[in-house]
Amino acid sequence: MKEKLKKLQRYMMIRFNVITIRQANIITTLVILLFTIVFAYLLIKENYHDYEKTLSKQHHDQVIGTQEVYNYEAAQEKLKSLLIKNTLAIATLAFILFGIMLGFYKIFNTLLQRDMQVFLDFFKDVTHSDQVMNPNVIFFKEFKTMGLHVNDMIDTIKGHKRRLRELNLSLEDKVQEKTKDLERILDAQKEFLRYTVHETNTPLSVILTSLELYEMKHEKDRDLAKVEAAAKNIFSIYDDLSYLVKKEHVNYPKASIDIHKFIQSRIDFFSEVANLSNLSFSYISEVKDVYIFFNETKLQRIIDNSITNAIKYTYQNEIVEITLKKTLHEVEFSIGSYSQPISDVNKIFDAYYREEGSSLSAEHSFGIGLRLVKNICEEENVKILLDLSKEKNTFRYIFTTMGE
Structure with missing residues (x-):
């Protein structure tokens, strides 16, 4: 039953x-x-x-x-x-x-x-x-008992909510305290970096000037050329750090720049570095007297990082091909290097990205240079195009000419 x-x-x-x-x-x-x-x-x-x-x-x-x-x-x-x-x-x-x-x-x-x-x-x-239930308004005994249990549950929830509020307030205070500590650390690091960059400029300038004077008085040898190339690499890194430190506080005004002559000057600056890496430059310019309205510091960061990156990854005894040509309203600066294929195109402009599977990956990375280049190009509306193959990687930068 x-x-x-x-x-x-x-x-x-x-x-x-x-x-x-x-x-x-x-x-x-x-x-x-x-x-x-x-x-x-x-x-x-x-x-x-x-x-x-x-x-x-x-x-x-x-x-x-x-x-x-x-x-x-x-x-x-x-x-x-x-x-x-x-x-x-x-x-x-x-x-x-x-x-x-x-x-x-x-x-x-x-x-x-x-x-x-x-x-x-x-x-x-x-x-x-946070009100509680009044059991006296309930008729049935079983419901009165349920009301008492409900009130106990409400008291427990109120206690948990109170402890959570106290915990949140405590966490907010701790977060604010840690944030202030972090801001102080970051400010100290920025100040240290500014001081270091500022103090590095003088000895680097002295080294390069002394090397030039020594070359004028004595015959240039390979050991001295290595010192000069190393000093120029350090100087290029110094320029990157200096720009990163100052960009938020310094106004970089634009001016009329003859881009052909500017590129030629940077090639001359890095020619010794290329020679020590058993490389050479091939610069072909299809235009003369072409001006762009650009900031000189930002333009130097684009060109210098492109050249040093090409020197770093180009196979020995190869040629770094640099070209400059003009279209109707634009001028294109391109630099091509015979090197290993880039495995991940979407990440090469990330800071400190390292190509996996490359024979150079254990020793080199793209560092902050290409990331800095990308940021400047985005700020100044410079187009970046990549032509990649198994044998040759070409970076192309398209600037707007003056008056356009």
Whole structure:
């Protein structure tokens, strides 16, 4: 029996799992009414059977005669009247009981709905406040117990929220403190870098000047050329660092620049570096007296980093090909090197990116140079194009000529 009840319960849960309280009330009322009607019907039916039995008995025992027939008909009318009275009494009593049952059901159902509404209103309001539930407004004992558990839960949540607020405030203070410490460290590093860059300029200038004077007085040898090439590489790195340190605080004005002569001067500056790497430059300029409106420091960073990058990655005994040509409104500076293919084009302009799988990857990286070049080109609307193959990598920079 218990197993059947459990199966019936599971069936009801599955079949009516989305029923509302109002629908449940209507169904319950109809069920009570149905049982009342069935109960009244069974009583009336039993009363009618008794009536039929009595009539049958009287008919069997009657004596034939006028007086006896009259008595039989009178008795039959009396029984019929009694049947009607009993039927009406049974029906009336059944519906009185139905009304009483329905009334009690409505009373307790109203109280049940009121308690449930208290819970619904509480859970609706508690999302915006920290109020607790008043168990005294609840009628049923089980719901009072639930209210006490709900209040305990609210107190626990309030405690967690309070600790979280305290933790957040503590974290905010710690973050602010750490941020200030980090800002002080960064400021100190920037100041140190500014000081280092500033102090490096003088000895580098002295080294280069002394080398030039020595070459004027003595014959140039390979060891001295190595020193000069190393000093020029350091000077190029110094120029990059100097630009990075000063770019946020120094205004770099633009001026009219003869780009052909400017490129030639930078090639001359790095020619000794190329020679020591067993490389040579091939500079072909299809234009003369072409001017661009650009800042000289930024232009030098683009050209110097492109040249030093080509020297770093070009195979020995090869030629670094540099060209300058003009289109209708633009001038194109390109530099090509015979070197290993670039495996990831999208990352070569990232700072400190290192090509994997390259024989040079263990010793060299693209450093900050190409990243600096990309930033300047984006600031000044200079287009960068790459022509890559298995044998040769070419970087192309397209500048707008003056007056365009």
